[in-house]
Amino acid sequence: PTRAEQVTWSPDAAYHQGQMILRDGAFWVAQADHAPQPEFSEQLWSKYTRHDYAVFNPVHTWIEFLNRLLGVLLGIPVLLATAASFAHIRRHPWWVVTMFAVLFTLGFEAWLGKVVVDGNLVPHHITYHMLGAYVLLALLTVLFRNVHSLAEQNLWRAEPPATPAQLRPMLWGFVVLAALLLGQTVLGTSVREGVDDLVHQWGFDAPRAGWVAQLEPGVLVHRSASLILLALAYWLYRRSAGLAGLRARAGLVLMIFMAEAVVGALMYYLEIPKGLQPIHLMLSAGAWMLLVDAVAKSGLILRAIRGSRGSA
Ligand code: HEM
Known part of the structure; x- marks a missing residue:
């Protein structure tokens, strides 16, 4: 309606x-x-007693409709890509396996999304839904990096030659930063659940003064942890001097984290203005994709160097 x-x-x-x-x-x-x-x-x-959310708002209805439409639209290219991956099954069986994992995760997300809507924000479902989205992004990013890197191999040669001694700390740095971001996200979504409870209690459009003070102490850990993420991102940026592709990624991640901290601080000190919540969320999803891509890229370059040494 x-x-x-x-x-x-x-x-x-x-x-x-x-x-x-x-x-x-x-x-x-x-x-x-x-x-x-x-x-x-x-x-x-x-x-109807399944949930106590009884407001009619056509904007919500349209958003929900678009959300479902986009979900279906996402399913079509995923199905096509899964079918296309079979053409490469001999040389790249992992592409097929990855696409099936994507399909499975997408199905899981669709099902969980339905549970979230039906249950009207059952505790932790949002966090699981977010983690599912991160898995989806990671699988697709790694696959993209794999497929793309075959075409990109000549480009690597054009980059200043990197040594394994330079690459290894970068690889591990990106892995650790990705893991920290995952932890930060889980903390963030649990803070978000606290905010949702307040929205539930007082209404979406209610004045939000005093809300931040009612959040669980996890928000303080979340706030402080961002300094560790920023420090590691800065270290990776400094370390990656001369490593063209990896430096670009480290630099972008650093910029995203800085923006994330600014948006987070604005939410924290200005009582969670509505418009900032989705920006804060999208920034972290962007950083996640870049970090997974950076892990895959540094791993692949290392493998290519080892391969070329082996064949030399
Ligand atoms: C690297 C830095 C940061 C990352 C990656 C990050 C990530 C996230 C994520 C993924 C969420 C969940 C969003 C959602 O489910 O809608 C979140 C929520 C939140 N974060 Fe952060 N955050 C960072 C820094 C900060 C800082 C510095 C603050 C405050 C000073 C902050 C305050 C909040 C608050 C208040 C929420 C709950 C608001 C809401 O979305 O309803 N964050 N954060």
Whole structure:
């Protein structure tokens, strides 16, 4: 439904079984198909109790619809890529395996998304949903890096020659930073769950003064931990001088983390303005992709160097 009339009971309308209306601050489900009735009868309707979120907002409906549409649109290229990966099954069996893992994770995310919506924010589901999205991003990024790097091999030669002694600390640095980011994200989403509880309690549009003080102490760990992430990102940036592709990634991650800390601080000190929440979330997803890509890229360069030594 996109118009209030569609969810408002009317004596002139016929209803079919399962149809929902909003009445007296609650949703009601039609128990059976029925013709227009002069008055609303509780015998024909039962209260919907799966969740207590009973607000009709067409903007929410459209966002939910777009969200599902995009989910389906994402499924199509994934299916096509899975089919295409079979063409390479002999030389690159891992591409096929990775695509199946992507398909599985996508299915899991779709199912979990439904559970989240049905359960109206059951504890921790958001965190699991976010972790699933990170797994999806990681799998697709690693696969992209693998496929792309075959074409890119000549380009590596054009980069200043790196030595394993330079590359190894970079590889481990990126791995550790990715792991720290994962931890920071889990902490962040648990803070987010606290915010959602407050939204649930007071309403989305309620004034948010005093909310930050009510959050669990995890938010303080989250705030301080960002300094460790920033420090390691800075170290990686300094260390990567001369390593063109890796330096670009380290530099971007450092910039994203700086922006992330600024947005986080604005949320923290300005009582969580609504518009900043999605920016904070998207920035960390971007950093995650770059870090997974950097891990894959440094690993692949190391492997290529070893390979070329082996064949020399
Ligand atoms: C490297 C730095 C940081 C990263 C990667 C990061 C990441 C995240 C992530 C992934 C979330 C969950 C978002 C969601 O589920 O919607 C989150 C939430 C949050 N973060 Fe951060 N964060 C960082 C720094 C900070 C800083 C410095 C602060 C405060 C001073 C902060 C304050 C918050 C708050 C208040 C929330 C909950 C708000 C909400 O989304 O509802 N963050 N963070």
